[in-house]
Amino acid sequence: MVDSGQGLERKIKKILDENIGKKITYNGKKYLMLDWGKPLGQKKGEVKTDFLLVLQELNSKEIEMVRISGKQRNMASLHNKLTSNWCESIYGKNWKEHLLKQTKSIIQKDGFRKDKLVNFKEETITLGYRHEISYEPEVSDTKGRLRGVKTKPGIYPAVFWGEGCPKEYRDGKMKKLLPETKQKLKEFGLSYDNDINFIKDSGIPDYVIKADQNEINNIGDILNNLHDIKEFAKDYKDGIIDAFFAQNYRIDWTAVCKHCEKKYRIIWADVFNEGRIISTKLGKCPHCGDSGRKNNSSTPIQELSRSMVISVKWKVKHGKLDGVPILSEHHQVYCEKVLVELRNCLLELGIPDDNNFNIQMLEGKVTDRTKNNLVKEDLLKML
Numbered sequence: 001m002v003d004s005g006q007g008l009e010r011k012i013k014k015i016l017d018e019n020i021g022k023k024i025t026y027n028g029k030k031y032l033m034l035d036w037g038k039p040l041g042q043k044k045g046e047v048k049t050d051f052l053l054v055l056q057e058l059n060s061k062e063i064e065m066v067r068i069s070g071k072q073r074n075m076a077s078l079h080n081k082l083t084s085n086w087c088e089s090i091y092g093k094n095w096k097e098h099l100l101k102q103t104k105s106i107i108q109k110d111g112f113r114k115d116k117l118v119n120f121k122e123e124t125i126t127l128g129y130r131h132e133i134s135y136e137p138e139v140s141d142t143k144g145r146l147r148g149v150k151t152k153p154g155i156y157p158a159v160f161w162g163e164g165c166p167k168e169y170r171d172g173k174m175k176k177l178l179p180e181t182k183q184k185l186k187e188f189g190l191s192y193d194n195d196i197n198f199i200k201d202s203g204i205p206d207y208v209i210k211a212d213q214n215e216i217n218n219i220g221d222i223l224n225n226l227h228d229i230k231e232f233a234k235d236y237k238d239g240i241i242d243a244f245f246a247q248n249y250r251i252d253w254t255a256v257c258k259h260c261e262k263k264y265r266i267i268w269a270d271v272f273n274e275g276r277i278i279s280t281k282l283g284k285c286p287h288c289g290d291s292g293r294k295n296n297s298s299t300p301i302q303e304l305s306r307s308m309v310i311s312v313k314w315k316v317k318h319g320k321l322d323g324v325p326i327l328s329e330h331h332q333v334y335c336e337k338v339l340v341e342l343r344n345c346l347l348e349l350g351i352p353d354d355n356n357f358n359i360q361m362l363e364g365k366v367t368d369r370t371k372n373n374l375v376k377e378d379l380l381k382m383l
Helices: 003-018 084-091 095-108 153-161 179-187 219-223 229-233 335-348 376-382
Strands: 023-026 029-037 051-057 063-071 077-079 124-135 148-150 195-199 207-210 226-228 240-250 268-273 276-282 307-317 320-326
Touching: 003 029, 003 051, 003 063, 003 219, 023 219, 029 179, 051 179, 077 153, 084 095, 084 153, 095 148, 095 240, 095 307, 095 376, 124 320, 124 335, 153 229, 153 240, 179 195, 207 229, 226 229, 240 307, 240 335, 268 335, 276 335, 307 335, 320 376
Parallel strands: 063 207
Antiparallel strands: 023 029, 029 051, 051 063, 077 124, 124 240, 124 307, 148 240, 207 226, 268 276, 307 320
C-alpha cells in the first residue's frame, strides 16, 4: 500500500474488522468470514499481500484464503521495503551490478544535485537513500523523478505478486490471527505443524484492489472490485522504475507526550557500551519519564529498519562532521546503524543528539562537501 493510500488502507481494515464472524457472499457462494490479517516477512521486511481473508464455505466447510494487494488509483510505489534478499529474487544473481548501473545513470543525469547531507535550511541530515520500485510511465533527463531510472520490464511478476521470492516472504507470519482461525488453517494443511503462525503462500497475492477511499464503503465493495493480479500487472510493466528516496533525519521534529502534554524530540534513546553508542531503544518523555506520544504515527526518520541502497558514512574529519555517500555497496546497511554512527560523531564533537539538540549547533562544524549540494563530478569520482 503506497503512502498516499493510507486512508484507503485504514478504511479497508475497519470494514474487515467489522465483518469478522459475519456471513458474506463471495464468487456466488456463502461464506463465514473467520478472520483476516496482514502477513509479515518471517524475519524482516514485508510480503506482497496487504490483506489476507480467511473464509469458510457454509455448505462444504472448506477453508478459502483470499489474498489481496491494495493499490490507490494514483499508485506510485509498487515495492517500498526492498532488501538484499528481495533484490536478488527480483533482479537475479547479478542484482548488485544492476543497482550499480542504476546508480551511475542517476548520477549521470545529475539526480542528486538538489541534495545536501546536512541541510541547515530544511533542518535535516540525510542518513542515506532507500530504494523503492515505482510506477512512473515517463522518466527521462527532463521528466520524472530526479533519482529514478527505468528498470527491467521483465521483473513485474516478482514486483507485483512476488514470483520466485524466498520462502520467508512467500509463507508469511501471521501472529495476530485468532487462535481458532490458526487451528482451522492447521487442520486444512495451510500452516506448518511446527509453527502455526507461518501460513503457506499467504505472502503471494492473487488479487489486487485498485480504488480510491470513497469507492470502498462495505465488504461487498471490496470483494466485487478484485482484479486478477497477473492480468492487472500487464498494463504497468513498461512503466516501472528504480527510485531512490532520501532517508532524512528531521532534526526539528517534535512530538507531544500523551501523559504530560509537553513536547519532546527524541523518539530513540541510546544504548551505550564502554562510552560508545551501540544501538537504540524506544525513548521516554524527558519531562515525566513515561512512554507514549500523541502523534506517534509520524517519526523523524521513515523507519530505522529500512535497508539503505546508498548509506552515508559519517566521521569526524579535522574537527568537523563529514559525510560521504557510499555509492557501490547497496543494501549492506540498515538505517539504525547509520544513525548510531552519526550520533557517535556528534558525541565526539561535544554535541549529543538529545532533546536539546538543534541543527544550528553544527554551524562551523561541518565540512564543505557535507553542507553543500552533492556535485555530479565528485560523485562520479567515488564510483
